[in-house]
Structures are given as C-alpha cells and as structure tokens.
Amino acid sequence: MKKNVLIIGAGGVAQVVAHKCAQHNDILGDLHIASRTAAKCDAIIASVHEKNAMKVQGTFTAHAVDAMDTAAVAALIRQTGAQIVINVGSSFVNMTVLEACIETGVAYMDTAIHEDPKKICEAPPWYGNYEWQRREACKAAGVTAILGVGFDPGVVNAYVRLAEEEFLDTIESIDIVDINAGSHGRWFATNFDPEINFREFTGTVYSWQKGAWQTNKMFEVGKEWDLPVVGTQKAYLTGHDEVHSLSARYPGADVRFWMGFGDHYINVFTVLKNLGLLSEKPVKTAEGQEVIPLKVVKAVLPDPASLAPDYVGKTCIGDVIRGTKDGKPAEVFLYNVADHKEAYEEVGSQGISYTAGVPPVAAAILIAKGIWDVGHMANVEELPPRPFLELLGEMGLPNRVIDASGQDRPI
Amino acid sequence: MKKNVLIIGAGGVAQVVAHKCAQHNDILGDLHIASRTAAKCDAIIASVHEKNAMKVQGTFTAHAVDAMDTAAVAALIRQTGAQIVINVGSSFVNMTVLEACIETGVAYMDTAIHEDPKKICEAPPWYGNYEWQRREACKAAGVTAILGVGFDPGVVNAYVRLAEEEFLDTIESIDIVDINAGSHGRWFATNFDPEINFREFTGTVYSWQKGAWQTNKMFEVGKEWDLPVVGTQKAYLTGHDEVHSLSARYPGADVRFWMGFGDHYINVFTVLKNLGLLSEKPVKTAEGQEVIPLKVVKAVLPDPASLAPDYVGKTCIGDVIRGTKDGKPAEVFLYNVADHKEAYEEVGSQGISYTAGVPPVAAAILIAKGIWDVGHMANVEELPPRPFLELLGEMGLPNRVIDASGQDRPI
Numbered sequence: 001m002k003k004n005v006l007i008i009g010a011g012g013v014a015q016v017v018a019h020k021c022a023q024h025n026d027i028l029g030d031l032h033i034a035s036r037t038a039a040k041c042d043a044i045i046a047s048v049h050e051k052n053a054m055k056v057q058g059t060f061t062a063h064a065v066d067a068m069d070t071a072a073v074a075a076l077i078r079q080t081g082a083q084i085v086i087n088v089g090s091s092f093v094n095m096t097v098l099e100a101c102i103e104t105g106v107a108y109m110d111t112a113i114h115e116d117p118k119k120i121c122e123a124p125p126w127y128g129n130y131e132w133q134r135r136e137a138c139k140a141a142g143v144t145a146i147l148g149v150g151f152d153p154g155v156v157n158a159y160v161r162l163a164e165e166e167f168l169d170t171i172e173s174i175d176i177v178d179i180n181a182g183s184h185g186r187w188f189a190t191n192f193d194p195e196i197n198f199r200e201f202t203g204t205v206y207s208w209q210k211g212a213w214q215t216n217k218m219f220e221v222g223k224e225w226d227l228p229v230v231g232t233q234k235a236y237l238t239g240h241d242e243v244h245s246l247s248a249r250y251p252g253a254d255v256r257f258w259m260g261f262g263d264h265y266i267n268v269f270t271v272l273k274n275l276g277l278l279s280e281k282p283v284k285t286a287e288g289q290e291v292i293p294l295k296v297v298k299a300v301l302p303d304p305a306s307l308a309p310d311y312v313g314k315t316c317i318g319d320v321i322r323g324t325k326d327g328k329p330a331e332v333f334l335y336n337v338a339d340h341k342e343a344y345e346e347v348g349s350q351g352i353s354y355t356a357g358v359p360p361v362a363a364a365i366l367i368a369k370g371i372w373d374v375g376h377m378a379n380v381e382e383l384p385p386r387p388f389l390e391l392l393g394e395m396g397l398p399n400r401v402i403d404a405s406g407q408d409r410p411i
Numbered sequence: 412m413k414k415n416v417l418i419i420g421a422g423g424v425a426q427v428v429a430h431k432c433a434q435h436n437d438i439l440g441d442l443h444i445a446s447r448t449a450a451k452c453d454a455i456i457a458s459v460h461e462k463n464a465m466k467v468q469g470t471f472t473a474h475a476v477d478a479m480d481t482a483a484v485a486a487l488i489r490q491t492g493a494q495i496v497i498n499v500g501s502s503f504v505n506m507t508v509l510e511a512c513i514e515t516g517v518a519y520m521d522t523a524i525h526e527d528p529k530k531i532c533e534a535p536p537w538y539g540n541y542e543w544q545r546r547e548a549c550k551a552a553g554v555t556a557i558l559g560v561g562f563d564p565g566v567v568n569a570y571v572r573l574a575e576e577e578f579l580d581t582i583e584s585i586d587i588v589d590i591n592a593g594s595h596g597r598w599f600a601t602n603f604d605p606e607i608n609f610r611e612f613t614g615t616v617y618s619w620q621k622g623a624w625q626t627n628k629m630f631e632v633g634k635e636w637d638l639p640v641v642g643t644q645k646a647y648l649t650g651h652d653e654v655h656s657l658s659a660r661y662p663g664a665d666v667r668f669w670m671g672f673g674d675h676y677i678n679v680f681t682v683l684k685n686l687g688l689l690s691e692k693p694v695k696t697a698e699g700q701e702v703i704p705l706k707v708v709k710a711v712l713p714d715p716a717s718l719a720p721d722y723v724g725k726t727c728i729g730d731v732i733r734g735t736k737d738g739k740p741a742e743v744f745l746y747n748v749a750d751h752k753e754a755y756e757e758v759g760s761q762g763i764s765y766t767a768g769v770p771p772v773a774a775a776i777l778i779a780k781g782i783w784d785v786g787h788m789a790n791v792e793e794l795p796p797r798p799f800l801e802l803l804g805e806m807g808l809p810n811r812v813i814d815a816s817g818q819d820r821p822i
C-alpha cells in the first residue's frame with residue numbers, strides 16, 4: 001500500500017492528472033505538483049479548488065524543481081513523503097526523474113518515451129536506448145516503474161493484453177489508430193507543445209512488420225479507417241513508443257501505429273518542414289542573430305493550453321487486432337471515444353490531454369491498492385489489463401470492444 | 412553630355428547593371444560601384460572582368476558606403492567624379508541617395524519606389540509620400556532624376572507612352588501583366604530578397620479603377636492571361652509602383668497590375684502569413700529570445716542570387732492597353748520575353764534581375780547622350796519612349812507589339 005503522489009510537470013496533461021488525483025485523494029493521500037515554474041503549479045491547484053475536485057479534505061502543494069536534476073527531485077520526494085511519482089513533464093526528464101525514484105525507492109510512472117533534446121526521432125529500439133537499461137536497477141531496488149501509461153502508449157497496450165487473454169487465441173497484427181475528430185477553431189495549432197509534436201513527424205517512420213523493423217517516410221503510407229462515432233478518417237503510418245514494447249512481447253505480429261491527420265495539417269507541416277523551419281539547428285539571420293527556427297515556429301503558434309475552451313468534437317483511439325479464435329481468422333476492435341467539451345468542463349483541459357492524463361492516475365490508484373505494485377519496471381501490456389480498464393471506465397474513459405462477431409459492447 | 416557612373420548596390424540587379432555599363436563604357440566613362448560591403452562590389456567587378464565585358468579600356472572601382480548617409484554618398488560622388496548615379500540598392504535608401512544627387516547636381520535613377528523599413532505596403536499616393544516631394548528641389552538644381560526605370564516599373568511605363576503616341580487615340584485601361592514562367596528547381600525560393608518580396612504581398616492591394624483607388628486583398632482577384640511564348644498563365648491583382656504614376660498621367664483610365672503566381676507559391680505564402688511567420692514584429696521564444704519571424708524565414712530560404720545558375724525558362728512582361736483608334740474600340744499588347752539561361756550566360760544573373768537591370772543602363776546612356784537629360788524629376792512615361800525602347804532592343808531586351816489588327820511585330 002503506497003500513498004502520497006508527486007506530479008512532475010504543469011502542462012495540459014498535468015492539469016488532468018491533478019484534477020483526477022484530487023478526485024481520488026481518499027486513496028492517494030497528500031498531493032504535490034512540481035515544475036520549473038511554481039506559478040504554473042499554483043494555477044493548476046487553483047483550478048482544482050475552483051472545481052471543488054478534492055474528494056476529501058487534504059493537502060495539495062506546489063513546488064519548484066528542475067526535473068533534469070536527479071538530486072533535486074530525490075530531495076523533493078523525501079521532503080514530500082511521496083511514494084508515487086507521476087511524471088508528466090517534458091519527455092526530456094524521464095531518466096533523471098526515474099533515477100530519483102530508484103534512489104528513493106518510490107513508484108515511477110510516465111506517459112511517453114524518454115527523448116534526448118539534441119536528437120530527433122531516434123532509431124529503435126527506443127525503450128532499449130534509455131528506460132530498459134534501468135530494468136535491473138528497478139528490480140534490485142524493488143521499484144515499480146510503469147512506462148508509457150497514458151492513452152497511447154498505455155491504454156492501447158492494455159487493449160492488446162486483454163485481447164490476448166479474452167478475445168483471441170493468436171495475435172497476427174496490431175494496428176493502433178489514433179483519430180482526433182475535434183476542432184479547435186484556429187487556422188492552425190498543435191494539440192500539444194509544437195516542439196514535441198513536430199519532432200514526432202520529422203524523422204523516419206518505423207513499424208514492426210514481418211518480424212523486423214520497417215522504415216517509411218512520414219505521410220508515405222495512408223489508410224482510411226471506418227470507426228465508431230467519428231466515422232471514416234484517414235490516418236498515416238507513424239512511429240510511436242508502443243510499437244517497440246508491443247513488438248517485443250508479440251514479435252510474430254505486425255505492429256503498426258496510425259495517426260489521423262487532415263490535409264490542412266499535412267500541408268502546413270510540409271511547408272514548414274521543406275522550408276527548414278522545423279529544424280532544431282540554429283540559423284543565422286542577415287543581422288547575425290543565431291536562432292533555432294523551430295523555436296520561432298513554436299513562438300508564433302497558439303499555446304496548446306489556450307485551445308481547450310473552444311475545443312469541440314470527439315477523439316477515437318483504438319486497436320484493430322487480427323489473429324485467430326478457435327482456429328478461424330478473427331478481428332476485434334477495442335476503443336475509447338472521448339469528448340473535448342466534456343473534458344474541459346470536468347477538468348479544464350481538452351480531450352487529448354484528458355485521454356493522456358486519466359490513465360496514469362488510474363495506475364496510481366492500482367499501485368496504491370497493491371494491484372499493480374509489482375516491484376519492477378513494466379510496460380502496460382505486462383500488467384493485468386482488466387482492473388485498469390474497468391477503473392478507467394469508472395473514471396471517465398469508458399472502453400468498448402467490437403468483438404469477433406461484430407457486436408459493439410463495453411469491455 | 413554627362414559621364415562617369417556610380418552604381419549603388421551589389422545584389423543581383425547591380426550585377427546586371429555593372430555588366431551592361433561595362434559593355435557601354437565607351438559612352439559611360441569611368442565606372443564605380445558602392446555598397447555597405449565592398450567585397451560584394453569586388454566580386455561583381457571580378458565577374459565583369461571574367462566575361463571581358465569592358466568595351467574599351469577603363470576603370471571600374473569598388474567602394475564601401477552607407478547609402479543611408481547622404482553626406483557619405485555625396486562625398487563619394489565628388490570623389491569619383493560620377494555625373495550619373497544608378498541606385499539599385501535596397502528600396503530603403505532612395506531618399507538619401509536622391510538627396511546626395513541633388514546636393515551634388517548629378518543625375519539620379521532608381522528602379523523601385525522608396526520604402527520606409529518600418530512600414531509595410533504603405534497606402535497610396537506612393538511617389539507622393541517620398542520622391543515627388545523633392546520634385547521642386549530637382550527642378551531648382553537642374554537635376555535629372557528618373558524614377559522607377561527598371562522593367563516594371565520602367566519599360567512598362569514607356570509602353571503606355573508609346574501606345575499613346577503611336578497606337579491609340581484614347582486610353583481606357585492599362586493592365587500590366589508580369590509572368591515568370593521560369594523554374595529555379597528549388598522546392599521554394601523567392602526571386603529577390605524575401606523580406607522585400609513578401610512585403611509586397613502582405614498588405615492591401617491597391618488598383619486605380621473608375622477614377623479612384625480601389626482596394627482588394629492579396630490573391631482575391633485572379634485572372635488567366637493568354638500570352639506569347641509563355642502561354643496561358645494565372646496572375647493576381649497586386650499593388651505596384653507604376654499604378655500610381657500612370658494613374659496620375661492617365662486619371663481616366665483603369666490602371667491595374669497583375670503578378671503571376673503558381674498555386675505552390677500562394678500556398679507557401681498563405682501558410683507563412685497565416686501562422687504569423689511573415690511578421691516584422693518581434694516575438695519572444697519560450698527561452699526569452701526576441702526574434703523577428705520574417706528574418707528567420709529569410710535565413711532559411713535560398714539566397715536569391717544562388718538560383719541563377721540553374722534557372723531555366725522565360726519571363727513575359729507586358730501591357731494590355733485598351734482604348735479607341737479612329738473612333739473604334741482597340742486593344743494592343745506591348746511586351747518583352749526574356750530567357751533566364753541566356754541572361755545568366757551573358758551577365759551571371761537570372762532573367763528577372765536582367766529585365767530590371769538593363770533599363771537603367773539604357774537610361775544612363777540616354778542621359779549621357781543628352782536625349783533624356785531633362786534636368787528635372789520624371790517618371791518614365793513622361794520621357795520620349797522610342798529612343799529608350801529601341802536602345803533596349805539593341806542591348807538585349809527586344810520589345811514587341813501585338814497591334815490592334817492582331818499583328819505581332821517588333822516595336
């Protein structure tokens with residue numbers, strides 16, 4: 001039984017995590033949130049109190065910390081007495097925060113793979129480059145470290161494990177499809193930090209097919225998907241964290257990730273990329289000023305957090321999983337539909353932050369209750385899926401399946 | 412009889428001016444070229460000598476000068492003994508260089524209207540805002556100042572005057588059409604300084620119709636034109652210098668300027684503009700650096716001078732002039748077709764610089780010979796057109812007319 005949560009980060013996802021932790025502080029205990037700028041944490045705590053989100057009386061305290069500094073994070077863990085750390089800061093801080101958790105013996109969670117700020121779209125094996133190198137250290141310290149426990153990666157990994165346990169006898173292919181059919185009403189905006197958003201799509205696209213890594217260019221392979229609620233949507237083969245961990249568990253299956261993009265997004269992205277404006281390498285202006293173009297693009301784009309109040313429409317994220325059942329070919333689709341406006345009304349963030357922020361809090365509750373407190377490092381597909389998916393349903397992310405017979409029903 | 416030429420500027424057009432002056436140095440005398448960076452002038456002079464462009468033995472000397480400093484320009488005029496100044500520097504220096512010419516009593520020429528670096532797309536009357544305010548001063552000093560004597564403005568103004576003198580009895584409309592049907596082979600590039608290029612198209616579009624200034628948005632009014640050599644091309648109503656001076660001389664005529672743009676250019680421009688990347692107002696990055704987005708766009712785009720070696724294809728620039736002849740409606744089209752590769756082989760610049768750079772040298776020769784040395788300020792349509800157009804034909808810019816009977820012939 002662990003309790004007391006330290007949230008690292010103060011962006012849109014951290015906002016959701018904070019609200020959801022508050023809604024379950026009877027289980028989770030004292031709450032803390034820390035980022036480089038304490039004022040951002042104060043604003044999140046203020047929004048929690050505005051919504052009267054604290055289930056029972058308790059503390060929720062803001063802290064300033066440099067999450068790139070392991071010693072500082074470890075000191076904060078000790079100071080707060082947190083036994084569970086939910087890291088939803090920038091992808092650049094995973095390894096330093098994980099190290100602080102190993103040092104202090106507390107549970108660790110994140111929602112995206114570690115990135116080196118100086119490298120873009122590293123080649124697989126992604127988890128192998130960073131997090132998995134600390135597997136033995138976690139085991140030796142008895143530290144529960146759950147990697148990539150947002151929606152994708154995260155819930156979509158649990159879907160595969162559930163299909164393995166309940167719906168299929170063999171798994172031959174896993175296609176994760178992520179569609180945002182919502183609209184923010186701006187001419188163009190990214191749904192999260194433009195610097196991170198564009199980095200995902202500027203390099204080679206990796207997928208796992210025929211037992212090996214395959215490479216494509218971004219927007220080279222597109223496919224229309226006919227999905228519940230959001231209808232027919234075009235998505236493109238994209239590299240994504242969970243392709244790596246799932247291909248490690250299901251090496252005989254094809255594992256592909258598909259991200260939905262409208263023609264407008266692709267056009268803007270293509271123009272910026274081809275002009276060199278998404279580059280992280282400094283250029284020199286005629287006046288001699290050294291500037292990183294991507295940082296200027298970020299500066300002119302709307303702040304993703306500012307989109308939430310006007311965001312309408314729905315997201316649909318799910319797994320098309322093919323294999324066999326009773327010796328016959330079978331296909332299942334496990335999925336969630338979330339609504340931007342409902343998310344904003346509940347926690348002050350749009351639907352994409354909501355789907356990413358609820359799962360780590362569900363995981364924290366499962367750790368607090370001992371169900372997922374496994375004492376080693378794990379990706380989500382290595383953990384029992386049903387308690388997680390059922391808890392998510394209670395917490396606002398209902399999960400459904402279209403089973404092999406075509407019936408659409410709750411999981 | 413004036414002689415000795417000082418060229419201000421060291422860009423692509425200055426390169427053409429230098430070569431063409433050298434080819435006529437028997438008439439023009441000593442040649443000088445000055446810009447902020449003397450090394451750029453040295454490179455231009457070196458390319459002149461490489462091509463053995465000097466017609467007779469003579470001097471061609473490079474100088475460094477801050478053209479925004481009237482006293483410095485005046486001192487250089489006195490030092491060089493130049494009696495003719497060809498200003499093909501940035502549009503920001505017109506007024507200071509003009510002032511130096513008035514002060515020293517020498518002839519002045521430029522190829523584009525003065526711009527205040529701090530203002531974008533000023534409202535008409537453009538010449539009235541700056542150059543024409545010095546008309547009286549030129550007259551008093553007996554200074555010949557020929558404004559806008561590139562191709563457009565410049566040659567296209569002479570076309571109208573020639574139509575008035577030789578082809579039509581009345582002029583009811585003047586449509587200047589500028590098509591670059593060439594290809595530089597890059598994904599995207601501007602043909603001259605991106606900062607100046609984009610400035611032209613970020614504001615309101617002004618045209619002179621029904622006896623008054625009319626306003627439109629950029630790319631709002633498009634029209635297909637069927638032209639000699641380059642075929643059917645789409646062009647868009649655009650504000651341009653000569654719309655002002657021609658509407659002052661022909662107030663009863665509609666005067667419109669049409670610039671050809673491909674869909675690709677429009678798309679890139681639209682993305683950059685809508686994102687705010689063409690802004691001259693500084694933005695602050697997340698790291699606190701103040702940056703002017705347009706200067707970063709300029710930094711990532713190809714240097715326009717670098718396009719010349721690979722440029723192929725042709726330009727067609729001309730005037731569709733409608734009115735009456737012998738009491739009947741009549742239409743004439745006066746035009747030039749230039750070839751990018753031929754221009755590069757002759758003077759080391761692409762066709763757009765060539766069409767802009769040859770006319771001021773023709774004008775310099777006409778001033779040297781006394782034909783255009785009028786001793787006051789003039790736009791090109793106020794000067795006798797035939798000597799100018801005939802000289803241009805001899806110098807590499809042949810001019811043709813499709814007359815009211817439909818016959819296509821040399822002017």
